[in-house]
Amino acid sequence: MTNEELHSQLEQLHKELEQAKTLSPADRDVFGNLMSDMVKIAQGKEQVEKPHHSLRQRLEEKESEFEVEHPRLAGVIRQILDALNRMGI
Numbered sequence: 001m002t003n004e005e006l007h008s009q010l011e012q013l014h015k016e017l018e019q020a021k022t023l024s025p026a027d028r029d030v031f032g033n034l035m036s037d038m039v040k041i042a043q044g045k046e047q048v049e050k051p052h053h054s055l056r057q058r059l060e061e062k063e064s065e066f067e068v069e070h071p072r073l074a075g076v077i078r079q080i081l082d083a084l085n086r087m088g089i
Contacts, residue, residue, distance in 0.1 A: 003043070006087070009080050010035055016073045023070070027062075034058055038080070041089060056084065 017023065017031055037055045063077040 006038065006080075006083050009076065009083055010038055013073075013076045013080060016070075016076050020070050020073055030058070030062065034062070038084075041084075056081065056089070059084075 013031070013035065017028065023031075034055065041055065059077055059081055063074050063081065066074040066077070
Protein backbone atom coordinates (compact mmCIF):
# COMPACT_ATOMS: atom_id res chain seq x y z
CA MET A 1 0.00 0.00 0.00
CA THR A 2 1.42 3.33 -1.02
CA ASN A 3 0.66 6.77 0.30
CA GLU A 4 -1.13 7.49 -2.98
CA GLU A 5 -3.46 4.55 -2.44
CA LEU A 6 -4.14 5.65 1.13
CA HIS A 7 -4.79 9.16 -0.13
CA SER A 8 -7.27 7.77 -2.67
CA GLN A 9 -9.11 5.89 0.06
CA LEU A 10 -9.19 9.00 2.22
CA GLU A 11 -10.78 10.88 -0.67
CA GLN A 12 -13.37 8.12 -0.98
CA LEU A 13 -14.09 8.39 2.76
CA HIS A 14 -14.49 12.14 2.39
CA LYS A 15 -17.02 11.66 -0.43
CA GLU A 16 -18.99 9.12 1.59
CA LEU A 17 -19.05 11.50 4.56
CA GLU A 18 -20.44 14.25 2.36
CA GLN A 19 -23.22 11.93 1.17
CA ALA A 20 -24.11 10.67 4.65
CA LYS A 21 -26.81 13.21 5.41
CA THR A 22 -27.76 11.78 8.81
CA LEU A 23 -24.36 12.07 10.50
CA SER A 24 -24.36 14.25 13.57
CA PRO A 25 -22.01 17.24 13.75
CA ALA A 26 -20.08 15.41 16.48
CA ASP A 27 -19.55 12.37 14.22
CA ARG A 28 -18.42 14.65 11.40
CA ASP A 29 -15.89 16.24 13.75
CA VAL A 30 -14.60 12.81 14.80
CA PHE A 31 -14.14 11.79 11.17
CA GLY A 32 -12.44 15.07 10.39
CA ASN A 33 -9.94 14.43 13.17
CA LEU A 34 -9.43 10.82 12.07
CA MET A 35 -8.76 11.90 8.49
CA SER A 36 -6.31 14.53 9.68
CA ASP A 37 -4.48 11.91 11.76
CA MET A 38 -4.32 9.51 8.80
CA VAL A 39 -2.88 12.19 6.54
CA LYS A 40 -0.22 13.02 9.14
CA ILE A 41 0.69 9.35 9.48
CA ALA A 42 0.89 8.90 5.71
CA GLN A 43 3.18 11.90 5.52
CA GLY A 44 5.37 10.57 8.33
CA LYS A 45 4.51 13.43 10.67
CA GLU A 46 3.13 11.28 13.49
CA GLN A 47 5.06 8.95 15.74
CA VAL A 48 4.43 5.29 15.10
CA GLU A 49 3.42 3.80 18.45
CA LYS A 50 0.66 5.68 20.20
CA PRO A 51 -1.14 7.61 17.42
CA HIS A 52 -1.52 4.53 15.23
CA HIS A 53 -3.08 2.51 18.01
CA SER A 54 -5.57 5.19 18.92
CA LEU A 55 -6.30 5.90 15.25
CA ARG A 56 -6.95 2.23 14.53
CA GLN A 57 -9.08 1.90 17.65
CA ARG A 58 -11.17 4.96 16.78
CA LEU A 59 -11.65 3.74 13.19
CA GLU A 60 -12.72 0.30 14.38
CA GLU A 61 -15.23 1.85 16.79
CA LYS A 62 -16.75 4.04 14.08
CA GLU A 63 -16.84 1.17 11.59
CA SER A 64 -18.92 -0.93 13.97
CA GLU A 65 -21.16 2.03 14.90
CA PHE A 66 -22.00 2.76 11.26
CA GLU A 67 -22.42 -0.81 10.02
CA VAL A 68 -26.23 -0.62 10.13
CA GLU A 69 -27.06 3.02 9.37
CA HIS A 70 -24.23 3.78 6.94
CA PRO A 71 -22.99 0.50 5.42
CA ARG A 72 -21.11 2.19 2.55
CA LEU A 73 -19.27 4.42 5.00
CA ALA A 74 -18.47 1.41 7.20
CA GLY A 75 -17.13 -0.38 4.10
CA VAL A 76 -14.80 2.49 3.29
CA ILE A 77 -13.55 2.51 6.88
CA ARG A 78 -12.86 -1.25 6.61
CA GLN A 79 -10.86 -0.62 3.42
CA ILE A 80 -8.82 2.04 5.18
CA LEU A 81 -8.20 -0.26 8.13
CA ASP A 82 -7.02 -2.96 5.72
CA ALA A 83 -4.77 -0.46 3.97
CA LEU A 84 -3.26 0.70 7.25
CA ASN A 85 -2.69 -2.93 8.20
CA ARG A 86 -0.85 -3.60 4.94
CA MET A 87 1.29 -0.54 5.63
CA GLY A 88 2.18 -1.98 9.03
CA ILE A 89 0.17 0.62 10.91
